Amino acid sequence: MSDEKRDTAVVDETRALEPAATPPGPCVMVIFGATGDLTKRKLLPALVNLRQERLLGERFAIVGVGRQTMSDELFRDRMLEDFAQFATRSLSVADTAWLRKRLSYVAGDPTDPDLYTRLERHLAEVDQRCHTEGNYLFYLAMPPSLFMPVSKHLARAGLVAQANTHWRRVVIEKPFGHDLASARDLNRRVSTCLSESQVYRIDHYLGKETVQNLMIFRFANGIFEPIWNRRYVDHVQISVAETVGVEQRGSYYEQAGALRDMVQNHLFMLLALTAMEPPSSFEADAVRSERLKVLQAITPFTPDEVRRYTVRGQYGDGVSTSGERLPAYRSEDHVVRDSDVETYVAWRLMVENWRWAGVPFYVRTGKRLPKRVSEIAIQFKSPPFVMFRKTNVESLQPNILVVRIQPDEGISLRFDAKVPGQTLRLGTVKMNFHYEDYFGESPSTGYETLLYDSMMGDATLFHRADIVEEGWEKVMPVLDAWQHEPVTDFPNYAAGSWGPEAADELLRRDGRSWRRL
DSSP: OOHHHHHHHHHHHHHHHSOOOOOOOSEEEEEETTTSHHIIIIIHHHHHHHHHTTOSOSSEEEEEEESSOOOHHHHHHHHHHHHHHHOSSOOOHHHHHHHHHHEEEEEOOTTOHHHHHHHHHHHHHHHHHHOOTTOEEEEEOSOGGGHHHHHHHHHHTTTTOOBTTBOEEEEEOSOOOSSHHHHHHHHHHHHTTSOGGGEEEOOGGGGSHHHHHHHHHHHSOTTTGGGSSTTTEEEEEEEEEOSOOOTTOHHHHHHHHHIIIIIIIIIHHHHHHHHOOOOSSSSHHHHHHHHHHHHHTBOOOOHHHHHHHEEEEOEESEEOTTSOEEOOGGGSTTOOTTOOOOSEEEEEEEBOSTTTTTOEEEEEEESSOSSOEEEEEEEEOOOOOGGGTTSSOOOOOOOEEEEEEESSOEEEEEEEEEOSSSSOOEEEEEEEEEHHHHHOOOOOOSOHHHHHHHHHTOOTTSBOHHHHHHHHHHHHHHHHHHHHSOOSSOSOEETTSSOOHHHHHHHHTTTOOOOOO
C-alpha cells in the first residue's frame, strides 16, 4: 500500500471511529423570502444535505413565507423543481417523500400584521402534525429594509417568545447595516424585539470548512502556534478574488461597493481568525470575544493614512483568460454610467497588539479578476544569508504557509530544499494538503454547518452585535475619506486583470509584492 493510500486509510478509520454529530431536536424552519434565489440555490439544498447526513429527523418541517399566492402543493412542486436545478447531491425517492411531507407555505406581505396571525395558526398546525414542539428558526432571506419590520411583527405576534419548553431564533443575512450609524440603530431596534442570544447574524464565509479548520490548524498543532507571531511572521496576505462581475446585482452594488460588500464582513473575519489569540474554550462567546479583540486592535486611519494605505478600483472592459470580451462595470445593468463605486479594494492594516505589532496585513478583493480564489498566506521572515555567501545560492526564498479557502480547499507550505547533485543548489518545493484527498469530496452549499449550528443553538460562527459594530468602526474612516475625495481615474483596471497598478505599488513601497494566485 502506498504512503498516500495508507494515510487516507488511517483518516478513514479515524472518521469511522468518531461519534456522529447529534441531530437537532424538533424544529420548524420558517423561511421569509422562500421563493427567492437564496432559498433555492443554498438553503433548500443545504437542508436536504443535512437530511442525507442523518442530521435532520422526522420531527422537522419547513414553512415558506412569500408574497406570491400559491397552494402548499404548488410550493412543493416549485421547491422540488428548484432543487433539481441547484442540488449538490441527488435526491432519492425516500428523500423526495420526506421533503414533500415537510414543506408548506404561507402567503402574505411581510409588513402586514395579518400575515403573522395566519402564520401563528399555521405553525400551530405544523407543530401538531410534525410534533415540532414549538421550536422555531426564522430565516430572513430578504432585503435588509425588512429585517426590522419582520422582527417587530414576529415579537408582537408572540412568535419569538421563549419558554422552558421551546426556543425561538432569528437568522439575519448580511448586510447588517449600511454604515456604523445604521448598524448601531439596527442592533438597538432588534434588541427591543429579541434577546442577543436569539439573533444569528450569518456570514456564509464562516460556514466554509477551511475557515472553520483555521482555528484547529493553529491551536491543535504544537508546531505552528509558537511561530504564529511578529517574531517569525514577515506579513500576511488575505485575498478574495472573483472572476464574475456584478451580474444582476447592479442596484445593490451601487449602494454597497466592494468595501461594504466584502471587507467589512468576510475579509475582516478571515483576518480575525488568522490573528486571534487562543480562546479559553470553543464556547461561542469565548471564540467571538477573541475575534472582537483583533478588530479592536486595528489601528484607526486618518484621512492621510487612507490615501496612503488603501486602494480602490473599478473594472473597465477587458478580456477573460479564455478570450471572452468582458464589459466595463459602468456598462452593467442597473449601474449609473458615471458610477464611482469601487469593485476592487486593497488595504494595508496593522494589528497593534503584543502578537502582531509591526506585522502588516494586506487584504484585497475584487471582481472581474483572472481567477476565482480565496486564500490566507502567511509569509515568514527570511533566515540569515551569511552562511550561503560563498556558495552558488543567490537568495533564499521565504517560507509561505497558504490556507486555501476556495475553490481548491487545503493548506500548503513552501520551503527550500537542496537540489540533488554535487553542487549546492536550492529548489523551492511545496507540501500540499488537499481536503478532498484525505477526507473525500463532500458536495455542499456552505450553509449546512451554519443551519445546523443555528438549530443547535451554537452561535460560534455567527456575528455578535459588538463585532458587527467594530467592523463598521474600522471601515468608516475609509468610507468617509473616499466620499470626500471623489475618484478621477475610474475605470482603473481592465476586466480580466489583477487590479489597479496602485495596488501593486501599495506593497512595492514596503519592499513586498502580491502573491501570484
